Amino acid sequence: MNDQTVICAIATAPGMGAIAVIRLSGKGCIEICDRIFVSPSYKKLVDVLPNTIHFGKIVNKEELIDEVLISVFHAPHSFTGEDSIEISCHGSVYIQQRILQLLISSGARLAAPGEFTQRAFLNGKMDLSQAEAVADLIASSSAAAHKMALSQMRGGFSDELMKLRMELLHITSLLELELDFSEEDVEFADRSELRSIAIGIDTLISRLCASFSLGNVIKNGIPVAIVGNTNVGKSTLLNALLKEDRAIVSDIEGTTRDVIEDTINLQGITFRFIDTAGIRHTDDRVENMGIERTFSKIEQARIVLFLIDATKNTEQFLPYYTQVKEHLGPDTRLVILLNKTDQTDSADMILSQITSLSSGEKILPIAAKTGYNIHHLVDELVSTINLNALHSGDVIVSNARHYEALSHARLAIERVITGLDSHLSGEFVSQDIRECLHYLGEITGQITTDEVLGNIFKNFCIGK
Numbered sequence: 001m002n003d004q005t006v007i008c009a010i011a012t013a014p015g016m017g018a019i020a021v022i023r024l025s026g027k028g029c030i031e032i033c034d035r036i037f038v039s040p041s042y043k044k045l046v047d048v049l050p051n052t053i054h055f056g057k058i059v060n061k062e063e064l065i066d067e068v069l070i071s072v073f074h075a076p077h078s079f080t081g082e083d084s085i086e087i088s089c090h091g092s093v094y095i096q097q098r099i100l101q102l103l104i105s106s107g108a109r110l111a112a113p114g115e116f117t118q119r120a121f122l123n124g125k126m127d128l129s130q131a132e133a134v135a136d137l138i139a140s141s142s143a144a145a146h147k148m149a150l151s152q153m154r155g156g157f158s159d160e161l162m163k164l165r166m167e168l169l170h171i172t173s174l175l176e177l178e179l180d181f182s183e184e185d186v187e188f189a190d191r192s193e194l195r196s197i198a199i200g201i202d203t204l205i206s207r208l209c210a211s212f213s214l215g216n217v218i219k220n221g222i223p224v225a226i227v228g229n230t231n232v233g234k235s236t237l238l239n240a241l242l243k244e245d246r247a248i249v250s251d252i253e254g255t256t257r258d259v260i261e262d263t264i265n266l267q268g269i270t271f272r273f274i275d276t277a278g279i280r281h282t283d284d285r286v287e288n289m290g291i292e293r294t295f296s297k298i299e300q301a302r303i304v305l306f307l308i309d310a311t312k313n314t315e316q317f318l319p320y321y322t323q324v325k326e327h328l329g330p331d332t333r334l335v336i337l338l339n340k341t342d343q344t345d346s347a348d349m350i351l352s353q354i355t356s357l358s359s360g361e362k363i364l365p366i367a368a369k370t371g372y373n374i375h376h377l378v379d380e381l382v383s384t385i386n387l388n389a390l391h392s393g394d395v396i397v398s399n400a401r402h403y404e405a406l407s408h409a410r411l412a413i414e415r416v417i418t419g420l421d422s423h424l425s426g427e428f429v430s431q432d433i434r435e436c437l438h439y440l441g442e443i444t445g446q447i448t449t450d451e452v453l454g455n456i457f458k459n460f461c462i463g464k
């Protein structure tokens, strides 16, 4: 089933750069390169030692295209597990395209997105969850996302799944022993021992499932809705937070800074700030639609920052506050920000009024314009997310596909437990164990279909 053809692609980012890397993989790729490569000693790449680098020129018959460095890898000791070549050329877009075309006319074909990593998976260099982590690693733009992807790529999750698999196989072997002697009506398997193993598995799977809520926000950013009247200082606050940010600033693909979403890395975590329309009572239909959207953003947020203007009286507060609270999810944190405190002498008074009107939420006096207390706000935002699991090296599930498979696996193991409790025949218990194994196997790719693989790798970059 494995496609053995030689694939090629530009591995570096599209566009001009100092140097570009073109990679090839598959049996015959070294011969293909020899057709367009001339080394100063006329030595052929097929004759060089693996894991060596060679200077020379890329030519199209008599025409010189570039001076390059070529690295040679022999199967199975390469990223893909196949014979592979990397050509480092000068990073001109023209040169990159010319070399790629020469390779194609010499017998290689253009790689599909993720095809190198897909081959690494098919050749047993990594399991599917590790291959997916390669894409996450490339996409990671915060310290937390980077750490999580790296741990998954290095097999942290795979090891955990392997442990679960061994335990499940252990139960099956005990049960199957019993089945073999079923007509003798012997219970080889100590059911209470089986039960305690199954409970241990259930606990592990449940912990992995629970980690997804953290993994998901680390990967996709923590949604923070900023609500408040027009002119309370929402944009100014975003700018102040941007200044606080000493790490990389990135925009979520497909949105622009001046629209409604800004992503900001704060202390190594990505936050997704969602600016919303002001809430007020109005008969204007269009405005009401905007307000409805604000409520739905509040519902989706993990943190809601409710801005109020300290230079105005507290009448602005209560109607909003009640409405915001009505739309708050069970795990959503509300923080009240009293802004523009630099512009008034009565900030303390407003603060105590609001404290008595509210019900125990954190209220922080700030001045977005001067930067006053913004570092406290940052600490507050960061402290909402408990990163202990990440720092202690626990496996964190960040992939929706894995989460779904784990949820199914959990249902299956829970059926195993109820089955054992109700003295169900070993045959049926075994079936649920096999189902649990099946779902775990979907994560690592031991059980997979071309369709699943296609869906995973089509989202990779070309050349990866």
Ligand SMILES: Nc1nc2c(c(=O)[nH]1)N(C=O)[C@@H](CNc1ccc(C(=O)N[C@@H](CCC(=O)O)C(=O)O)cc1)CN2
Binding pocket: 021, 073, 076, 077, 078, 079, 086, 125
């Ligand atoms: N130039 C270049 N840089 C790169 C990669 C690459 O393929 N090429 N990588 C790729 O995406 C990443 C590094 N990952 C790699 C993983 C394994 C092997 C490899 O050759 N493995 C062999 C040999 C291991 C060994 O010598 O011990 C193997 O697993 O058998 C290469 C790169 C990031 N940087």
Ligand SMILES: Nc1nc2c(ncn2[C@@H]2O[C@H](COP(=O)(O)OP(=O)(O)OP(=O)(O)O)[C@@H](O)[C@H]2O)c(=O)[nH]1
Binding pocket: 229, 230, 231, 232, 233, 234, 235, 236, 237, 339, 340, 341, 342, 343, 366, 367, 368, 369, 370
């Ligand atoms: N003195 C003072 N002025 C502020 C502060 N924060 C914002 N402002 C001013 O308040 C005005 C409105 O600020 P914006 O950040 O545009 O407010 P906004 O909530 O984004 O407004 P809309 O986009 O209309 O919803 C601007 O003139 C800001 O300079 C602050 O902390 N102190």
